[in-house]
Amino acid sequence: MSWNSVLVLGGIRSGKSAFAEALVADAPAVRYVATAAGGQDDPEWLARIEAHQRRRPQAWSTEETGADPARLTALLTEAKPDDTLLIDDLGGWVAALLDPANQPNDDVATVTALADAVRTCAGRVVLVSPEVGLSLVPQTPLGRAFADAVGTANQALADACDRVVLVVAGRPAWLKTSPDEPGIVTDVQAEDSKSDEPGIATDVQVEESATVEPPAAVSAAVTAQPLTEATAAERPGIVAVAATGDDVPEIEPGMDLPLPDSDAGPDARDRLVRLDLPGTGVGALLEAVEFAAATQGTATPRAWGPVRVLLINGHHTGGAASGSDPAEAERRAAQAEAGEGALARLAGSAGADLAVVRVPESGAMEDGPVLTAEAVDAALRQGWSLAAQAAADGREVLVIAACGTGTDAAATAVLAATTGAEPVAVLPRVLVPGGFYDDEAWMRRCAAVRDAMHRIRQEPRGAKDLLAQLGGADLAVAAGVLLGAAAVKLPVLVDGPVGIAAGLIARDLGAQSRHWALLPDAGKLALVRQGADVLGLTPVLELGLDLGEGANALAALPLLRTAIALAGALPVHPALLAEPGDGGLDDDAGFVEPEPDGPGPASV
Incomplete structure (x- = not known):
């Protein structure tokens, strides 16, 4: 893993929470730390919380720190190496911290302790925080105190985290990769849809820095460029397609297309009962065997390749x-x-x-x-x-x-x-x-x-x-x-x-x-x-x-490949052979009772 901690910044409805959730989507289990406090009498606020809850996989656990903001630092300190924590968000933590009931003696020391806990945390940590520095200075003392506290916390945590990303309108701009690398600022360019071409969607492309690649651990959450031959070559198993529809016949009702071999499928079915299998056959997988035989035109199909x-x-x-x-x-x-x-x-x-x-x-x-x-x-x-x-x-x-x-x-x-x-x-x-x-x-x-x-x-x-x-x-x-x-x-x-x-x-x-x-x-x-x-x-x-x-x-x-491979590769049971090496008894052949002096092979 190329990162241990990521700070995700963004404004209201910027998509920062969804982006942060995508960063930990591959983790087997996530501890979601909810920092919000209060709002029980606010239906709109409760609806927002419910929307966040619906997005979380059932395997995630939830820990609430709104009533005790000091608990957040403790959770980071207690985390184990295989733990993944998603903290959403620091704005809620700061709001709880500013509550007179929770007011610490030293705000700066509390923020510093949190940054140190992130820096030394044994598990993976993704923190979400509002970016408040782009708005007007609040007109109320409490608003100014909140903006100042969040700004201070963001600066301290940006220094502590391995990676920092700013999400704007759902698009990420990487501000920090690692201490020895220049920052990445993702350039988002949108080409306007042509109004005279119905059904053509706007094409949004993300262009990455030419000198620094974004962290591999978070690339899945970044809107990708349309795949090219060059980029596909760097990703095993991923291919670029550029089908244009050229050289395609006119597609109209009543087209005359090939049919699979009508005899090969039934022949493969009949052959299965004579195979040298320890049991009674392939069960429901017979459908796949018949299909493979018909489409390959042979009673002895081979398992599908590429x-x-x-x-x-x-x-x-x-x-x-x-x-x-x-x-x-x-x-x-x-x-x-x-x-x-x-x-x-x-x-x-x-x-x-x-x-x-x-x-x-x-x-x-x-x-x-x-x-x-x-x-x-x-x-x-x-x-x-x-x-x-x-x-x-x-x-x-x-x-x-x-x-x-x-x-x-x-x-x-x-x-x-x-x-x-x-x-x-x-x-x-x-x-x-x-x-x-x-x-x-x-x-x-x-x-x-x-x-x-x-x-x-x-x-x-x-x-x-x-x-x-x-x-x-x-x-x-x-x-x-x-x-x-x-x-x-x-x-x-x-x-x-x-x-x-x-x-x-x-x-x-x-x-x-x-x-x-x-x-x-x-x-x-x-x-x-x-x-x-x-x-x-x-x-x-x-x-x-x-x-x-x-x-x-x-x-x-x-499983389908296994059944097809067995059907095509296994020989006929020896008891059904008239002589070694033949193709097995045909429908007109019958068994002759063995001679009294010994079992011997059946004769025709």
Whole structure:
């Protein structure tokens, strides 16, 4: 670990707390130190505290020091080497310190003791503090005392901490890295969206200092640059993709795509009962064996080799995104690009490479079309090109993953429009960090889907129409991936709302595409199960995984590979051989009772 302590500064609603939480997101357990005191009679203040609590993972413990600010120094002194402390924030600590009931004899000595405790703390520490030096001098004596005390504390702790970062409008600017390095000031540049191009999102890029890299431990929380070949080469397992959609055939309903081998799958199933297995077979994994055999065109399939994960990062606006935090989705994408987070870890364990595909923002489905017809065509072509590129790079399987805002509602709307499903029965609940459900946000999403369905009640329901009216760019790219994969005979693993909704769209453009898709695990979502049933996709496993779209498939991938490898590599049981080295008894062969003088091999 390259740092032991970080001071996170920022103004009100600057995003400093969320940034600090991201710094310790990979810690197995965190002690969250809440410094706020009072406010029991203030509903708005209590709502703020509740919002912070909902963001915290359940594995975190909480310690409150508002009633005893001296407890903060003691917690730092008592911390063990494997402890991680997140202190939010020093403003609350200073406010409690200024309370006449807690007023110390020497304010400066108290702050110095806290800085010394941070400097010598054995565990990891992240401190959040308000930056009060950019506002006007308060007009009241108490306000001036607070600003002076926080300013003094910030200076002392900035000197004590290994790293210091200022968060402005959700964007970090590194002020301190290590004593022998110049400071990093992150330059955030936003390119204005072109008003005459609907569906094109503002592109925000973070440019880092050319001479000093930001700390590796916190890079996951920094908004990342679009991945290039140069940066991808520095991150094992991360690939840059630049699919443009060039050289892609016209994508229209009724496309004629290849089908898997219709005989190889049943032949592989029949062969399994004759293999030299100690038990009775591979159980539910038979579905994966048949799929691999059909897509490879052989009754003796081999385990899949290189895998590519396509993480589609798309955003929907309006009611579909209620309860979603775009910054959280962007953090997930940045994690993946940095080779960090759950998806990247699972991909690394499975020997898969990972590409983040950022797509244009989609409009509010309740207000009108979410994409233009031209944008739909471009997204479909891009997805097709991504699949073709993966095949050209030697990948043998694709995994569709997704992180974005509003994707569940968009997938629900497509499922409802395609199959007649009842949206309120399949729309997933809105889970917020900390394991809490936001049912008000869920109701707003339901309303958005309902209004969108009412709006298009007399509109055409073709596959492209649904993408333009409801699905958006992320579903269009995913549908293009499924179509392109079928065209190049590349299997695809799907396991979430985006993949399933895209499968329904792709089926209506090229019916053969669904035969190249496999559902490793249906998870817990009714949306996925119902859509998979319509597509004829039987889940291989019933693990009930809920790790995020794409992560479920990667978690199951090693088990699928094992079953396929056994089915392809194990020989026929010796008792079923007419003679050594043959392929086993055929369907017309039978057994002859052994001669009385000994068991011997069966003869035909």
